[in-house]
Amino acid sequence: MKTYGLLVDFTACIGCKACMETCKEVNRLPGGLSDELNAENYSVVKQQGDLYYRQMCMHCLTPSCVSVCPVGALEKTSAGPVNYDGSKCMGCRYCMVACPFNVPRYEWDKAAPVVRKCIMCIDRLAEGKEPACAWVCPMGATRFGERDRLLEIAHARIKKYPDRYVDHVYGEHEVGGTSVLMLSSVPFADLGFRSGLPHEALPELTWTVLRKIPNIVFTTGIILGGVWWVINRRMELDRENHKSDSE
Amino acid sequence: MRTTSLILSRKNLALFLPLAGLSLILLVFTLVRFTKGLGAVTNLSDAFPWGLWVGFDVVCGVALAAGGFILTGIVYLFNSERYKPVLRPAILTAFLGYLLVCLGLMYDLGKPWNIWHPLVMWNPHSVMFEVAWCVMLYTTVLALEFGSIVAEAMNWKKLVMAFHAVAVPLVLAGVLLSTLHQSSLGSLFLIVPQKLHPLWYSSLLPLNFWLSAVAVGFATVILESYTTSKLMKRGLELELLIDLGRFLWLALVVYLTVRLQDMALRGALSHVLDGGLESTAFLIEMSLFASALILLTIRRTHASKLGLFFAALFALLGVVMNRLNVSIIGLVSDSGVKYFPSWGEIVITATLTAMGFTIFFILVRFLPIFPPDEGHPNHVPTAAKH
Numbered sequence: 120m121k122t123y124g125l126l127v128d129f130t131a132c133i134g135c136k137a138c139m140e141t142c143k144e145v146n147r148l149p150g151g152l153s154d155e156l157n158a159e160n161y162s163v164v165k166q167q168g169d170l171y172y173r174q175m176c177m178h179c180l181t182p183s184c185v186s187v188c189p190v191g192a193l194e195k196t197s198a199g200p201v202n203y204d205g206s207k208c209m210g211c212r213y214c215m216v217a218c219p220f221n222v223p224r225y226e227w228d229k230a231a232p233v234v235r236k237c238i239m240c241i242d243r244l245a246e247g248k249e250p251a252c253a254w255v256c257p258m259g260a261t262r263f264g265e266r267d268r269l270l271e272i273a274h275a276r277i278k279k280y281p282d283r284y285v286d287h288v289y290g291e292h293e294v295g296g297t298s299v300l301m302l303s304s305v306p307f308a309d310l311g312f313r314s315g316l317p318h319e320a321l322p323e324l325t326w327t328v329l330r331k332i333p334n335i336v337f338t339t340g341i342i343l344g345g346v347w348w349v350i351n352r353r354m355e356l357d358r359e360n361h362k363s364d365s366e
Numbered sequence: 367m368r369t370t371s372l373i374l375s376r377k378n379l380a381l382f383l384p385l386a387g388l389s390l391i392l393l394v395f396t397l398v399r400f401t402k403g404l405g406a407v408t409n410l411s412d413a414f415p416w417g418l419w420v421g422f423d424v425v426c427g428v429a430l431a432a433g434g435f436i437l438t439g440i441v442y443l444f445n446s447e448r449y450k451p452v453l454r455p456a457i458l459t460a461f462l463g464y465l466l467v468c469l470g471l472m473y474d475l476g477k478p479w480n481i482w483h484p485l486v487m488w489n490p491h492s493v494m495f496e497v498a499w500c501v502m503l504y505t506t507v508l509a510l511e512f513g514s515i516v517a518e519a520m521n522w523k524k525l526v527m528a529f530h531a532v533a534v535p536l537v538l539a540g541v542l543l544s545t546l547h548q549s550s551l552g553s554l555f556l557i558v559p560q561k562l563h564p565l566w567y568s569s570l571l572p573l574n575f576w577l578s579a580v581a582v583g584f585a586t587v588i589l590e591s592y593t594t595s596k597l598m599k600r601g602l603e604l605e606l607l608i609d610l611g612r613f614l615w616l617a618l619v620v621y622l623t624v625r626l627q628d629m630a631l632r633g634a635l636s637h638v639l640d641g642g643l644e645s646t647a648f649l650i651e652m653s654l655f656a657s658a659l660i661l662l663t664i665r666r667t668h669a670s671k672l673g674l675f676f677a678a679l680f681a682l683l684g685v686v687m688n689r690l691n692v693s694i695i696g697l698v699s700d701s702g703v704k705y706f707p708s709w710g711e712i713v714i715t716a717t718l719t720a721m722g723f724t725i726f727f728i729l730v731r732f733l734p735i736f737p738p739d740e741g742h743p744n745h746v747p748t749a750a751k752h
């Protein structure tokens with residue numbers, strides 16, 4: 120199956136916030152538009168100087184949030200979106216701690232809270248439509264497509280307009296790559312994006328330890344059981360010797 | 367059995383009144399927590415989603431229960447009868463510790479009624495999944511180990527025999543589960559190399575957590591024996607405590623060697639004198655460990671009750687500090703917010719902990735937790751007499 124993504128070109132964004140509004144409608148999110156991601160805003164348009172830029176879930180190719188969720192409430196679909204199922208979630212908030220982009224938000228004021236984040240309009244994708252934000256964007260600043268194709272486009276733009284872009288497609292390599300890709304005219308670190316992220320997917324850090332567990336359990340179990348058996352056997356023998364001595 | 371007059375004595379009343387007051391406050395905060403949500407009682411936020419309840423109630427709570435697997439391991443697997451007198455207090459503490467952890471989780475989880483989900487919804491790639499299973503399984507093991515003490519006190523012969531038959535496999539399971547659980551609490555933070563301060567982030571986090579759990583296990587046993595002996599005017603097994611002190615010394619030395627070596631190799635030692643919040647927190651942690659080591663090394667203190675008491679206390683506080691550093695303080699600067707627990711968080715944590723202690727001292731009176739103390743002039747026969 121093809122894997123899709125979004126390409127967000129900050130230099131094309133005019134800051135109209137149509138994406139934020141349609142996101143609210145499609146996901147039935149209450150409240151007004153916000154400047155920061157929160158439980159009622161899956162995506163925000165921010166401004167720095169003349170530059171407008173978006174912040175949202177990056178839909179990592181190997182997402183930390185999916186790997187850490189104990190109940191599998193988060194899932195990376197083969198089409199690209201990282202989906203969330205609130206009915207499974209128990210609210211440990213490990214996904215929030217683990218996400219390298221600090222994306223998932225929580226309903227702190229609800230008695231039965233759930234995690235909130237962009238799910239790349241997974242239902243619209245199933246209907247053959249593109250995500251609402253890409254569909255509504257008047258400037259084509261957010262564009263939907265196959266990830267490979269979007270990468271080509273991104274690099275072509277950088278090549279064609281080297282003065283306009285920094286030579287960095289954010290999300291191409293970060294934590295093993297993300298389905299959402301970004302282009303900017305200023306270094307991403309200046310906009311508050313985490314820079315210097317490793318090119319390897321982070322879940323591997325955990326898995327190198329976790330995969331050793333069966334081995335550790337088995338070996339320690341055998342060793343401890345063995346120690347018990349040896350000591351116990353010796354004590355039994357001692358006791359028997361004592362008995363036969365006194366007889 | 368002791369008479370019920372004891373429950374109504376003036377001394378106990380003095381204990382129960384403040385406890386009743388605390389329970390009332392707890393009730394109010396609990397109501398707010400479960401009707402208005404986590405945000406109403408905590409200082410948690412999207413930028414800082416884990417706070418005191420995870421950092422102390424869960425991560426430290428589990429550490430404080432480490433005496434259980436250390437002592438059961440020594441007594442049952444290594445067949446060392448010598449340490450039997452301190453076995454039961456260790457089991458009781460561990461059991462209460464884990465009950466507290468479970469209770470703490472009830473407050474901290476956003477939807478605690480889904481706490482059973484990991485039983486049927488699996489994700490073996492998640493450390494939290496491992497943690498969840500360890501909590502469930504080890505609490506069960508501890509309940510059974512504690513049950514065997516109750517069965518003996520009640521003189522239920524058949525149950526006692528049944529427990530006796532499964533004691534060794536049960537203990538073995540407990541040691542394995544504890545090993546996994548203690549280390550997995552460290553593994554929780556392996557996935558945030560960019561967020562956790564380099565003074566604490568290490569690929570050896572799971573090992574560090576396990577080693578410090580071993581140390582804290584010995585420390586809690588020393589502390590319990592000392593405090594209970596003071597409160598209940600029992601004789602103290604000094605020789606035994608001195609030996610436990612030796613183990614504690616060894617565990618600390620191994621733990622600190624591994625950690626400092628690892629820090630040196632990672633080049634993290636350069637952050638020690640940085641000045642800010644992290645280096646201060648780190649230095650506090652290390653001073654606590656150093657104080658414990660010094661007390662355990664000096665001849666006069668390592669063989670005195672008070673010296674051992676303080677050594678154990680410092681070691682325990684050192685481990686608590688370390689776990690708070692990893693789970694809270696080391697994450698503050700990356701989060702960009704200044705998290706400090708709210709009154710609600712502090713009160714609920716403090717009340718739950720106080721209740722744990724109270725239950726411990728009540729149970730110690732009514733169950734044969736500490737062995738009958740024949741040598742002591744005021745020795746009263748306990749319920750354990752068969």
Ligand code: SF4
Nearest residue numbers: 176177179182184218
């Ligand atoms: S950006 Fe965060 S929330 Fe989104 S997929 Fe990646 S890890 Fe998950």
Ligand code: SF4
Nearest residue numbers: 188208209211212214
């Ligand atoms: S908060 Fe919910 S979605 Fe996030 S890791 Fe925990 S159980 Fe999974």
